[in-house]
Amino acid sequence: MQKEKVCSKKKCFSPEVIKRLSLYLRDLKNLQEQEVEVISSDEITKMLDISSAQFRKDLSYFGEFGKRGVGYEVSFLIRELEKILGIYRWWDIALVGVGRLGSALLGFSGFPQFKLRITAAFDNDRKKIGKAISGVEVKSLEEMPAVIKKGGIEIGMICVPPQFAQSIAERMVGAGIKSILNFAPVSIKLPAEGIYIANVDMACELQTLVYFLNRRH
Amino acid sequence: MQKEKVCSKKKCFSPEVIKRLSLYLRDLKNLQEQEVEVISSDEITKMLDISSAQFRKDLSYFGEFGKRGVGYEVSFLIRELEKILGIYRWWDIALVGVGRLGSALLGFSGFPQFKLRITAAFDNDRKKIGKAISGVEVKSLEEMPAVIKKGGIEIGMICVPPQFAQSIAERMVGAGIKSILNFAPVSIKLPAEGIYIANVDMACELQTLVYFLNRRH
DNA sequence: GTTTAATTGTTACATTATTCACAATCTATT
DNA sequence: AATAGATTGTGAATAATGTAACAATTAAAC
Numbered sequence: 001m002q003k004e005k006v007c008s009k010k011k012c013f014s015p016e017v018i019k020r021l022s023l024y025l026r027d028l029k030n031l032q033e034q035e036v037e038v039i040s041s042d043e044i045t046k047m048l049d050i051s052s053a054q055f056r057k058d059l060s061y062f063g064e065f066g067k068r069g070v071g072y073e074v075s076f077l078i079r080e081l082e083k084i085l086g087i088y089r090w091w092d093i094a095l096v097g098v099g100r101l102g103s104a105l106l107g108f109s110g111f112p113q114f115k116l117r118i119t120a121a122f123d124n125d126r127k128k129i130g131k132a133i134s135g136v137e138v139k140s141l142e143e144m145p146a147v148i149k150k151g152g153i154e155i156g157m158i159c160v161p162p163q164f165a166q167s168i169a170e171r172m173v174g175a176g177i178k179s180i181l182n183f184a185p186v187s188i189k190l191p192a193e194g195i196y197i198a199n200v201d202m203a204c205e206l207q208t209l210v211y212f213l214n215r216r217h
Numbered sequence: 218m219q220k221e222k223v224c225s226k227k228k229c230f231s232p233e234v235i236k237r238l239s240l241y242l243r244d245l246k247n248l249q250e251q252e253v254e255v256i257s258s259d260e261i262t263k264m265l266d267i268s269s270a271q272f273r274k275d276l277s278y279f280g281e282f283g284k285r286g287v288g289y290e291v292s293f294l295i296r297e298l299e300k301i302l303g304i305y306r307w308w309d310i311a312l313v314g315v316g317r318l319g320s321a322l323l324g325f326s327g328f329p330q331f332k333l334r335i336t337a338a339f340d341n342d343r344k345k346i347g348k349a350i351s352g353v354e355v356k357s358l359e360e361m362p363a364v365i366k367k368g369g370i371e372i373g374m375i376c377v378p379p380q381f382a383q384s385i386a387e388r389m390v391g392a393g394i395k396s397i398l399n400f401a402p403v404s405i406k407l408p409a410e411g412i413y414i415a416n417v418d419m420a421c422e423l424q425t426l427v428y429f430l431n432r433r434h
Numbered sequence: 435g436t437t438t439a440a441t442t443g444t445t446a447c448a449t450t451a452t453t454c455a456c457a458a459t460c461t462a463t464t
Numbered sequence: 465a466a467t468a469g470a471t472t473g474t475g476a477a478t479a480a481t482g483t484a485a486c487a488a489t490t491a492a493a494c
């Protein structure tokens with residue numbers, strides 16, 4: 001969506017490539033559950049709407065993972081993608097805003113599979129503080145910096161109403177958060193260099209649907 | 218993310234352009250609340266991380282909306298963007314899967330502003346059927362086709378566990394749904410031509426964050 | 435062992451998207 | 465009414481991305 005691009009000294013890949021890799025990984029894991037052992041670029045991309053050439057090209061940036069004339073060994077490719085994407089240890093997440101969406105995310109079962117876990121949740125609503133939601137105790141916002149620092153948490157999730165999002169982002173980054181997934185429907189000005197922020201705005205997604213609905217002939 | 222592209226006989230714009238327009242609209246509405254009356258491409262794009270040239274070019278695909286030497290009148294540009302995006306009437310949405318995420322979406326306050334409203338919700342859990350969540354009565358899945366047809370609903374939201382998503386999508390399209398916002402972390406094979414599907418996969422978004430976390434120097 | 439059918443990895447090409455740069459235009463000032 | 469400063473709209477230049485084509489490789493069939 002945005003032109004966000006984060007580089008290191010090494011080769012720099014666009015978020016688009018990385019997002020596709022993570023889609024491949026997701027689907028490969030599903031295939032593994034169905035006990036598929038080998039798959040061709042053609043077959044796997046039939047599910048996604050991506051060309052097989054795109055798939056092979058995406059992988060080629062990182063190495064050679066298939067066998068010509070045969071295809072890709074599912075379990076091997078999963079391991080390699082996990083290495084590329086950094087899924088070699090657990091990644092802790094701090095969530096702020098335990099409203100309906102925040103609670104839903106706390107209970108989302110899709111995270112552990114990718115070694116992602118929300119280990120801390122914060123809110124400023126007295127009624128919520130102290131309660132546990134999906135096994136995570138809700139703490140007061142004042143405790144956030146200390147908890148983030150102590151836990152070495154690097155990923156933050158913002159689920160607060162839009163008017164508070166900017167200030168929460170700044171406090172997160174001040175506490176040591178290095179990347180943010182923002183669900184508040186508002187643009188956040190990055191408070192420091194080298195912080196990666198991704199936005200999920202459901203209303204924007206829906207509006208795009210509406211546009212194309214209107215355009216169908 | 219995907220290479221999804223929907224064209225009509227008229228000029229065809231990529232979903233990327235449309236998504237940016239809808240971001241502009243969102244931020245313009247915020248500016249309007251702050252009583253900003255005129256804004257330049259430079260100022261508005263400072264918030265987003267998009268270049269001012271990109272902003273002007275995006276608009277130029279659809280017409281001329283600014284005044285040289287001056288900038289853009291906020292209220293006028295809002296009206297024009299609403300026209301372009303199709304926000305001239307209410308758009309009804311059918312939601313399937315009233316779990317935590319589904320419930321959160323039913324209560325999401327960001328939709329009405331863009332004339333989007335969830336008017337029907339479905340689940341197959343007896344305990345949920347009949348209850349009202351955020352003012353919407355949960356109905357059984359069996360009733361879905363009739364309700365969608367009767368209401369002329371064209372937008373569907375899938376919030377069910379991944380293993381059910383494909384079949385729900387097919388039943389939605391069978392009932393007349395023309396575009397789908399899918400929250401299930403699984404690839405959906407489009408059951409018919411001309412159906413637009415957008416995917417929101419939070420685990421994928423987070424994995425992209427993790428990748429860039431790992432790469433920082 | 436040779437042939438055949440399949441499928442990768444990669445180069446060259448085509449397309450799409452973004453940025454640049456500046457003429458055109460507007461407002462305010464003198 | 466002429467000038468200066470601001471800012472748009474846009475064609476041309478550049479960069480990024482995606483596609484197509486095919487040589488290289490593999491495994492299986494004969």
